[in-house]
Amino acid sequence: MAAVTTPGLERQAERAESRRGFLLGLPSIIYLLVFFVIPLGVVIAYSFATRTRTGRTELNSWNLEAYRRLSEEVVRAVAFRSLWFAILTTVICLALAYPLAYFISTRRPTTRNLMLVGIMIPFWSNFLIRTYAWRLLLDSDGLFTQMASGMGLGDGRILFTSKAVILGLVYGYLPFMVLPLYASIERIDWSLVEGARDLYASGWESFRRVVWPLSRPGVIAGSILVFVPSFGAFVTPAILGGNKKGLMGSYIVDQFMDSRNGPLGASLSVVVLAVMLIGTLVYFRQGGRNL
Secondary structure, X not given: OOOOOOHHHHHHHHHHHHHHHHHHHXXXXXXXXXHHHHHHHHHHHHHOOEEOOOOOEEOOOOOOHHHHHXXXXXXXXXXHHHHHHHHHHHHHHHHHHXXXXXXXXXXXXXXXXXXXXXXXXXXXXXXXXXXXHHHHHHOOOOHHHXXXXXXXXOOOXXXXXXXXXXXXXXXXXXXXXXXXXXXXXHOOOHHHHHHHHHOXXXXXXXXXXXXXXXXXXXXXXXXXXXXXXXXXXXXXXXXXXXXOOOOHHHHHHHHHHOOOOHHHHHHHHHHHHHHHHHHHHHHXXXXXXXX
16 A cells, blocks of 8 residues: 655655755865855954054954055055956957867867867866976076077066966966856857858858857856956966066965065955955856856
8 A cells, every 4th residue: 555645744754855965965064164164254353353563463453444455555556457467367268268169169079078188188287386387488498488589589588577477377267268168159059050141141240149149158157267266366476477566366465474464464355255256156147057
């Protein structure tokens, strides 16, 4: 005789399933709580603290002085420079990644898979090591400098300049633009493009009215995935730029390590975290749900 299912039994089964899910996720919850939520709370608390004349941070007298200092000229200069570098990196990555993603998505499956593996190969090595490799290439005795000298282009040294920082950021974050674009373009129904051509649309019109709108979720997702880490980058500007033109990440580290101004560094960290949070929310709202 079949068991009779009642609303009470269904609710009991749902509660049991919920408890099992909670127990399975408990290690991850504890990990996030210990290594993310608590440190984040400490940073937020420090942003309201007071810096003494000796460089100590006092938590017993909270104020908004660190946030008021965000309007200072030097902080604005660093913020605008970081914003400009992040925008420029995003635009360059988009210009390079879109044709590549389009090309990959229109290849045969075997060729497509091989090219995708090639895109992901950089992830197999440490980002710090790859950045130091670029420093060797761009150094005064590096391959790029020697090639520029051999071609009569002058000394060709760009290490410790803005160009080197942009080059390193583009190299490091280009895959983050290619993969979302590929995922978006690969899902396009190409019969729509054929239909547009049958209606006497040119190649440019077909791209502008069909391909580009359908690939826009990938553009949004890739742009955010590149812009957010570029805005708070530290490793690349420090190694390739020599911190001659400090960006936000380097400036925050300087506040904690050299200037011993924990409240200002914490307030800047909160601002960067807010920018990243907004970018992530936009990603999930506009791009992530469509990929």
